[in-house]
Amino acid sequence: MNDETKSLTDEEIAVLVQNGDKDKFAIIMDRYQSKLFRYGRRFLTDVDDVTDVVQDVFIKVYQNIKSFDSKQRFSPWIYRIAHNTYINSIKKNSRGPLYLFDFDVLISHTVVEDPLVRGREKSEIKKMIDESLSKLETKYKEILILYYIEEFSYKEISDILQIPIGTVGVRVMRGRELLKNSYKEVSKEK
């Protein structure tokens, strides 16, 4: 990969791929493979399953690349595809529904995102995520990972999960509390 290619943004590379430069797609895969693999490992325990899903994600990204609007950020767009693919994979493997009707999206919530708070809490939350995330429901797992690990904003998470911004805020707050409680229990057991 030469310096010129390295300096291209994800959005610029996506445009090149849209215009027929298939080789540039390898750069997108290089940049996102480990991120998507790490994201998937939070939901699926089997490495082979995660590998299959990551492969599916890139196939879908390539197939649908012409629907990407280069005026938007590429990262939330690819994570949207990844989220759907992981959720479908979890649904296939689970016996019951992933979660019953989601009351969080029923009504409007007013929340304020404070990046400074995230900055202060980040290292503490990351440690808790490593130890206790598996005990949480999928909807809280995904929101905590997207917010604290992948560091997306509320607006970007709203686009990835296709839920209202208020619901993102509420889930981050609740997820954080549940994670802290779960971490306390895990620490007690130790």
Place this chain on the structure above:
Amino acid sequence: MVDEISKKIEIEVLKKIESGQVKMRPKSFFYIKVIISVLSIFFGLIVSALLLSYIFYSTRISGNLNLLGFGSKGIYEFMMLFPWLIVVLDVLVLLFVDWLLRSFKFGYKSSVIYLFLGTLVVMTLLSTLVNFTKFNKAMMYRAEYDRLLLGNNLYGSIRRSHSSRGLFFGYVESINNKSIILVHTDYKGSKTLDRIEVILSPELIHLNSIKIGDNVFVAGVVSPTSQVKAYGISKIVKLD
């Protein structure tokens, strides 16, 4: 190990792209998808509006709305005759429209309740517009002559009496002290006339200023001698 897996994924995906097994979908595919969604939303709203306008129209024209003023028995009959199935169908269509709307940014950024209320308002406005036209009247007339492809039963039954429930509508042929003779039609193409004696209290006749020739809606209990003991009567506007 992660590097090995990454390399494997990259090779597999690029191989599929090179061989043509995986192809880029053309832009037209996505435009068509959006057009289909938009058209489905549009038709969903139209269907929903037509269903709601039918509910308003049939309740008004059938005279059933008058039952609400006839005491508890009238309210009971109103509830039994209300087209609940159409309401359920309408709500399902609305929910389907909302599900389609959630694939758009303004749809998923709104809470479910606001989205539902928003589409309900739009649908209610559309159905009000339909009610200003002669659409439902035309459908009803065609259904009464079995000329509709779909919906003959739905529209054809609007102006039918429910004799088993003691509900009749027709015109007053004569008035006695305690009763009226009601001539009622069962709108079914060739109009068949039937006369029934409706026993009314003098207060009911007086309160409603019933005169000979008036079109009325009567709710009562049918006796074994085929007389109707009325608990409610209302004047109604005649439709041709």
